[in-house]
Amino acid sequence: NAGVTQTPKFQVLKTGQSMTLQCAQDMNHEYMSWYRQDPGMGLRLIHYSVGAGITDQGEVPNGYNVSRSTTEDFPLRLLSAAPSQTSVYFCASSYFGAGFDGSYEQYFGPGTRLTVT
């Protein structure tokens, strides 16, 4: 199993440009999520999905869009990049059972380092 894969590893954007960060997992996990990691801020949840066709906002959703058309893929779209979106982005996946209480191990991808100039 490849686990959770993310592409690209690095990206530089100019302010106003748009792009899509790709995330895929081959573990048949229902739950997928996107985090951003900034120095001294830990991980902050951007969006998450509990299954194909179901997404919801996390703590910092503004400026980002997601969709989940398949179980395997969960792309993150930056609509109009801003310097404040310079960060490292992590995708994660896990099982999701009824009454989910965060008790499943999250599997993380290697991250995408994004710089917006």
Next chain:
Amino acid sequence: SQQGEEDPQALSIQEGENATMNCSYKTSINNLQWYRQNSGRGLVHLILIRSNEREKHSGRLRVTLDTSKKSSSLLITASRAADTASYFCATGFQGAQKLVFGQGTRLTINP
């Protein structure tokens, strides 16, 4: 806002010593997880402890949970250079459908 806060923010010890990191949280939880992140890499799950458990062990790791004080600690015994990493706690809540991560403790093991 972050739910968990790790303490200390940074810790530097000699190889072979024990390392203790603490996590405090604000609201009642169902479970708490600890993750490790090596520099430039994704997070890796270490251990999960449920709210009805007080202590769990995994190899050289020992995690405690005190729900009355809303705090958890991670002890790494007989530290090795390979333990150099950042360590994060993450809290889970019934029906919340998400984990909330703390800011992390950066651990450095000196040879």
